[in-house]
Amino acid sequence: MTNTFKAVVAGTGSYLPEKILTNKDLEKSLDTTDVWITERTGISERRIAADGESASTMAAKAGKQALEAGGISPDDVDLIIVCTSSPDVLFPSTACFVQNELQAFNCAAYDISAVCSGFVFGLSIVEQYLKNGRYENILLIGSEVNSRIVDWTDRSTCILFGDGAGALLLKRVEQENPLGILSTHIYSDGRLSDLICVPGGIGRTGVNKQDIDDKKYFIKMSGNATFKVAVKRMTDVIREALEFNELSMEEVGLLVPHQANQRIINAVAERLNYPMEKVFMNIHKYGNTSGASIPIGINEAKRSGRIQPGDTSVLGVVGAGLTWGSAVIKW
Ligand code: UT7
Numbered sequence: 001m002t003n004t005f006k007a008v009v010a011g012t013g014s015y016l017p018e019k020i021l022t023n024k025d026l027e028k029s030l031d032t033t034d035v036w037i038t039e040r041t042g043i044s045e046r047r048i049a050a051d052g053e054s055a056s057t058m059a060a061k062a063g064k065q066a067l068e069a070g071g072i073s074p075d076d077v078d079l080i081i082v083c084t085s086s087p088d089v090l091f092p093s094t095a096c097f098v099q100n101e102l103q104a105f106n107c108a109a110y111d112i113s114a115v116c117s118g119f120v121f122g123l124s125i126v127e128q129y130l131k132n133g134r135y136e137n138i139l140l141i142g143s144e145v146n147s148r149i150v151d152w153t154d155r156s157t158c159i160l161f162g163d164g165a166g167a168l169l170l171k172r173v174e175q176e177n178p179l180g181i182l183s184t185h186i187y188s189d190g191r192l193s194d195l196i197c198v199p200g201g202i203g204r205t206g207v208n209k210q211d212i213d214d215k216k217y218f219i220k221m222s223g224n225a226t227f228k229v230a231v232k233r234m235t236d237v238i239r240e241a242l243e244f245n246e247l248s249m250e251e252v253g254l255l256v257p258h259q260a261n262q263r264i265i266n267a268v269a270e271r272l273n274y275p276m277e278k279v280f281m282n283i284h285k286y287g288n289t290s291g292a293s294i295p296i297g298i299n300e301a302k303r304s305g306r307i308q309p310g311d312t313s314v315l316g317v318v319g320a321g322l323t324w325g326s327a328v329i330k331w
Pocket of ligand 1 (some may be wrong): 004159319
């Protein structure tokens, strides 16, 4: 099939759980301070899913909002992809639960796993399906319930993460349309798989008491090493996106980076010589929501007017795997 089509964003949505956990709250149970967390990460508070909430329930809420914004009935959705590293269960996919919740029964539904880079990886898949004409309407959702996979006694990781979901409805349009997804670039390096991981092996060793006692079913991270790699990879892959589209940073209206650490984002912006006023930030409110971070950011930027018609936005991500990527969207 030839590429006679492209993908445009037709609707956006997000959902954040109501419960707020502040740094001050964490001071009560951990050897940490509000000052340390704020200065080292930029995070002030994060959202925590309530009992009964999960990646699928939050994803369905964000997805419903994106469908309503795009004026598309669940019956007209051709595919649902959920990007998550905190799925409801090992299988079936979280996307199948979302499909049921949305009553979108004329579609296929599956999950992808690229952790914090998941949404840009998902965007690259959606781009292909829409470009080649296979589908017309795709719902791409990032949803994470990180609060259930962090060790709340490990101050070096638990302070970083939060829960939430974001969604984009992507639509097929003619190739001549100047708007839409202009590019995606994605990469992985499995040699760096130990940097951030949940080491407890479900398929490798089976769930076992020793691994539970050793807290191996929670996120482990080499923070310092990840930090350095994250800055370099995110900067390089954003530069690649700019070169591919023959764009200069001045022509970019908004940079929407993965919200892992304020200092990573500052360092990337500095290397790109890009002003922080044009960088979307919500890490202070939500912390790192992994695969949900980019679509939550896009939805908030769109609804608050920080993305205007005619603007060009660049997305940049890095996450466990190691995985990293970028995308360019013309609005
Ligand atoms: O989303 C995927 C990508 N994820 C990331 O990119 C995360 C990247 N890494 C980071 O964001 C940072 O490395 C952290 C925020 C995790 C850590 O910040 P850091 O500036 O790299 O601190 P560090 O690990 O070098 O630790 C410095 C000190 C240590 O104490 P000593 O050994 O110097 O006495 C830590 O024990 O800070 C201590 N520390 C804390 N102190 C108070 C670590 N966590 C905390 C804490 N509160 N929560």
